[in-house]
Amino acid sequence: MARAHGDARALKTDRAGFVWDPRLALHVYRDDHPLKPRRLIGVHDTLDRLGAFARPNAVLLAPRDATIAELERVHSPEYIRAVEEASADPEGDHSRWGFSAHHDTPPFAGMHEASLLTTGATLVGLEEVMAGRLRVSFNGAGGLHHAMRSRASGFCIYNDPAIACGLLADRGLKVAYVDIDAHHGDGVQAAFYDTDQVLTISLHETGRALFPGTGFADERGTGKGAGYSVNVALAPYTDDHAYVNAFDAVVPPLIARFEPDVLVTQQGIDSHFSDPLTHLQVSTHGREHIVRTFRGFDLPWVAMGGGGYDLDAVARDWSMEYLIMLGADIPAELHDSDPPAWTGDERDAIDVATDVAVRDALAAAFR
């Protein structure tokens, strides 16, 4: 694929980084909270058992803490101070900043420190990729795409994908951000709504059925950014066939048209059919196609996790996705054995709804 800065940036390495430190998986939002960072232990241990980290092009990367200056690329100083205070005093009232003990984003002791490490885990991967030492990095702890400039939202405290995109844009790079979490990537969209330097594409279950209630095709950006926020709002119960059709109709053509220097992906797996929080019906088979497509773009690639609340599906799917990043074969045990697929009238209804979502998204996109 042609790219803005030509062949000089052609990838010289096939190495794939996996950012890992058990500390990324230790924090607990609340005992009954659906986001369980310990799910990453299942991913790491599955890959370890399969010998993934012994492969010659596999690289285990240690995370570092993000700096305050890096957080401030996206977040206000007042918000960062509020997170520090909530982290030290989780029993206090921090509702003004989006925290609430009994709702989506509870304050918890050590939250600021855990979030610095989660964010820095994305940034060490970014640095290795941009230095040309990795083709791709994957931080399963990251992808916290709902956090806003001055507000926590939807389990997300610091928006590591937006910080990554912003730091890449600050280097003068054209950034393509593709978000395949079941929820709209609203925080990343908001951070770059008025610029054409970061193209955000989000495929998600429609905001009519799912949090955060946004992500319609007419949210297309403003000013120079008009057309550079792209939203594909999918019907509940969208299965692999329809999801892959939507992805193929929107993402590769827009990536080719935009000619980015770097790819940033948020790979939440709460679109999986067994996920308890959403209604999409994607399986590991659909995801294999999509992640292989990401790899085929042949761009420097900074990848993150995101949502994912069925821990078995998370372990299998993200293990598969890292093996794709390595160029390794996929063992059958990682795949869903019986993925859902609509037939008859339901097939027609899902396909019609998908065609409308694709048509609206493309009509609103930049030319």
Ligand SMILES: [Zn+2]
């Ligand atoms: Zn999600």
